[in-house]
Amino acid sequence: METSTGVGADLPIRSDTDLMWVRQHVRQAAAQLGFGLVAQTKLVTAASELARNTLVHGGGGRMESAPLGQGRARGLRLSFHDEGPGIPDPERALTDGYTSGGGLGMGLGGARRLVHEFSIDSAPGRGTTVTVVSWAAAPPRPREES
Amino acid sequence: MNDGPYPHSAGQVPVLRLGDVLLVTVQGDLYDSTAQRLQDDIGAGVAAGGVTGVVIDISGVEVVDSFLARVLAEIAAGSALLAARTVVSGMRPAVAITLVELGLTLPGLETALDTEAALALLSRGTGGTFREPR
Ligand SMILES: Nc1ncnc2c1ncn2[C@@H]1O[C@H](COP(=O)(O)OP(=O)(O)OP(=O)(O)O)[C@@H](O)[C@H]1O
Numbered sequence: 248m249e250t251s252t253g254v255g256a257d258l259p260i261r262s263d264t265d266l267m268w269v270r271q272h273v274r275q276a277a278a279q280l281g282f283g284l285v286a287q288t289k290l291v292t293a294a295s296e297l298a299r300n301t302l303v304h305g306g307g308g309r310m311e312s313a314p315l316g317q318g319r320a321r322g323l324r325l326s327f328h329d330e331g332p333g334i335p336d337p338e339r340a341l342t343d344g345y346t347s348g349g350g351l352g353m354g355l356g357g358a359r360r361l362v363h364e365f366s367i368d369s370a371p372g373r374g375t376t377v378t379v380v381s382w383a384a385a386p387p388r389p390r391e392e393s
Numbered sequence: 394m395n396d397g398p399y400p401h402s403a404g405q406v407p408v409l410r411l412g413d414v415l416l417v418t419v420q421g422d423l424y425d426s427t428a429q430r431l432q433d434d435i436g437a438g439v440a441a442g443g444v445t446g447v448v449i450d451i452s453g454v455e456v457v458d459s460f461l462a463r464v465l466a467e468i469a470a471g472s473a474l475l476a477a478r479t480v481v482s483g484m485r486p487a488v489a490i491t492l493v494e495l496g497l498t499l500p501g502l503e504t505a506l507d508t509e510a511a512l513a514l515l516s517r518g519t520g521g522t523f524r525e526p527r
């Protein structure tokens with residue numbers, strides 16, 4: 248995978264080996280962007296939850312990652328996409344403990360707590376895209392003084 | 394295609410027996426299937442009899458997500474049914490902080506700072522459980 252050492256990438260999520268590549272990519276990208284150890288660990292963990300959902304619930308898909316820059320702040324945007332059954336009620340799916348399978352139901356809600364920005368685009372039959380953003384330090388303010 | 398194996402992965406985690414304790418050292422990132430196999434191996438080890446404690450050293454683990462957390466909790470629950478205690482040792486601070494935010498408090502899992510402390514805890518009786526770091 249040529250892109251696995253850069254920050255921008257488009258990785259398949261089709262097997263549990265792919266989950267490991269996703270985790271490794273996010274770890275390296277976050278480190279490269281200057282994320283501290285705890286921030287890296289949070290983002291990698293969130294990515295692992297979302298990638299596993301893509302694999303298990305979405306029937307497989309991909310993750311795109313892209314670096315973000317806003318002033319001096321550096322961030323990483325990760326997008327998890329599948330063309331599976333979709334999530335009929337995303338608010339409910341985000342509730343801690345809600346699972347349609349045998350999981351703990353902590354993945355989606357937990358991932359949302361581990362990142363700075365979180366959005367779900369999903370509808371029954373259309374598949375699911377979950378996009379998250381985290382910043383290396385505090386998230387940038389709309390207006391910054393210098 | 395990816396060339397070569399994933400750099401920090403283990404295909405199988407060895408389960409060592411030290412007297413009446415099973416000692417497991419998990420290193421690096423795990424395949425989901427490897428984690429499940431480890432659960433089976435520990436279950437078989439405890440079921441074989443004479444085991445009073447299981448120590449799982451995760452100091453070499455950089456990420457514990459809800460999948461791995463559930464496997465650890467299930468190992469502890471399964472061992473408890475056979476009267477063996479499970480202690481997870483060496484959890485990295487960044488992992489502990491992340492687990493709390495994820496909302497996973499690993500009920501039933503005892504923790505220790507390192508393997509030595511875990512073994513001491515098992516030989517003593519009672520110990521601490523996973524707590525929110527301050
Ligand atoms: N990509 C997806 N496609 C379809 N449904 C999804 C997707 N992601 C999540 N869901 C739905 O949302 C529910 C909640 O997801 P969440 O990750 O919180 O829990 P889980 O995957 O069931 O369990 P856990 O992640 O704790 O092992 C899932 O059970 C599933 O019904």
Ligand SMILES: [Mg+2]
Binds near residue numbers: 299353
């Ligand atoms: Mg999940």
